[in-house]
Amino acid sequence: MKNLFFISVLLVFIFSSCGNNQPKNVATQTNETTSVDADLLKQAQTFFKALPATAEIADNKMTPEKVSLGKMLYYDSRLSKKGNNSCNSCHNLNTFGVDNEATSVGDEGKRGGRNSPTTLNAALHFLQFWDGRAKDVEEQAGMPIMNPVEMNIPSKVFLEKKLIGIDEYKKAFAAAFPESKSAVTYDNLQRAIGAFERTLITPSRFDHFLNGDSAALSTDEKKGLSTFIASGCTTCHTGMLLGGSMFQKFGLVNDYRPLTGSKVNDDGRKAVTKKDEDKDMFKVPSLRNIAKTNPYFHDGSVNDINKAVQIMAKTQLNKDLKDEEIKSIVSFLESLTGEVPADAKVAPKGMATK
Numbered sequence: 001m002k003n004l005f006f007i008s009v010l011l012v013f014i015f016s017s018c019g020n021n022q023p024k025n026v027a028t029q030t031n032e033t034t035s036v037d038a039d040l041l042k043q044a045q046t047f048f049k050a051l052p053a054t055a056e057i058a059d060n061k062m063t064p065e066k067v068s069l070g071k072m073l074y075y076d077s078r079l080s081k082k083g084n085n086s087c088n089s090c091h092n093l094n095t096f097g098v099d100n101e102a103t104s105v106g107d108e109g110k111r112g113g114r115n116s117p118t119t120l121n122a123a124l125h126f127l128q129f130w131d132g133r134a135k136d137v138e139e140q141a142g143m144p145i146m147n148p149v150e151m152n153i154p155s156k157v158f159l160e161k162k163l164i165g166i167d168e169y170k171k172a173f174a175a176a177f178p179e180s181k182s183a184v185t186y187d188n189l190q191r192a193i194g195a196f197e198r199t200l201i202t203p204s205r206f207d208h209f210l211n212g213d214s215a216a217l218s219t220d221e222k223k224g225l226s227t228f229i230a231s232g233c234t235t236c237h238t239g240m241l242l243g244g245s246m247f248q249k250f251g252l253v254n255d256y257r258p259l260t261g262s263k264v265n266d267d268g269r270k271a272v273t274k275k276d277e278d279k280d281m282f283k284v285p286s287l288r289n290i291a292k293t294n295p296y297f298h299d300g301s302v303n304d305i306n307k308a309v310q311i312m313a314k315t316q317l318n319k320d321l322k323d324e325e326i327k328s329i330v331s332f333l334e335s336l337t338g339e340v341p342a343d344a345k346v347a348p349k350g351m352a353t354k
């Protein structure tokens, strides 16, 4: 009886693994398209990498208690002075980590000068912010809370006192930081939010493709990937995130302002380094989930993804792409839309998703 069971399990295994090895569209696939696909995959693998499961670092271990505290803090509007803003207000996890606004409204009802980038996969960026002024998501998490236009909390001590007065937080901080004597500190808050953000990784069909499943992308998307590479977008948009790994001048070849209609001048990285050569230098943004994170550019000046691609080609590469090339690149970019971890999208009890 037992043997029979093992044999049938073995048979099911053999049959199902045979099935998995079959290319999905074997009947229509010719040898020629297979080798073109193999070449494209090989080429893509030289520029890009599949996403890891998490962005954990040794310095901030992601225990379930820490991640769950970080999620609570991320959704909590008590982290802003008037209670109008949580991190999730501007980086809504139900809309791919953004608010889809050109610039965001802060706690006092005023707008900041830059577009909210997505928090999805942000932990994997080489630096944080459009101008790279924070080194990682932990350091970054402490900054909007005290930014007068964003969450407007007057001091670290002010927020620590507020959180110590909330029983739920006293318990959650103690569970997340068992080694700390008084666990409710601003530093621990930054670590907890950072640990939560390190879970916000969104693999997409493109990752399946990079891992060798050629059928994960449609013919149109593969053509778009080819065009993306052939046009030279990969000079800047490379790696795991198709971006997020360097600064580059926006308007490298042609000034962007007449094309985007940008009204406010933003010096970019120069504001941080005070060096003239850093004027108009911005972090090359990741293109993960780009079809969902409009409007585009540091000032949210362009809402249409086709127009954003056209402007990129002109300003960075001095190319006038044909409409069909733009359409093709955009169809590839759509394959970068990933899965937001389901649990991260559910607001903690008593907190709003917006």
Ligand code: HEC
Binding pocket: 074, 085, 086, 087, 088, 089, 090, 091, 104, 105, 106, 107, 112, 114, 115, 116, 117, 118, 119, 122, 125, 127, 128, 129, 130, 131, 137, 140, 141, 142, 144, 145, 149, 150, 151, 193
């Ligand atoms: C009022 C809107 C607003 C709130 C609230 C807000 N942010 Fe942001 N966030 C922004 C904007 C705008 C930027 C870009 C600013 C810049 O680059 O100068 C940004 C940048 C970031 C980045 C950098 C991403 C990248 O691609 O470089 C991360 C990470 C981030 N925010 C996380 C958070 C967290 C965590 C909180 C809560 C503690 C938070 N934000 C609260 C608007 C907001």
Ligand code: HEC
Binding pocket: 228, 231, 232, 233, 234, 235, 236, 237, 247, 248, 249, 250, 252, 282, 283, 284, 285, 286, 290, 293, 295, 296, 297, 298, 299, 308, 309, 312, 313, 316, 317, 329
């Ligand atoms: C020389 C470097 C460089 C090249 C080449 C380049 N980009 Fe970019 N890309 C950037 C920088 C820098 C930004 C950010 C500009 C800003 O808003 O300040 C950007 C922004 C973008 C955005 C908007 C992202 C967002 O989150 O708002 C898209 C879409 C984009 N690029 C697509 C492309 C495509 C498609 C190509 C090829 C046709 C390309 N890029 C070529 C550097 C480059």
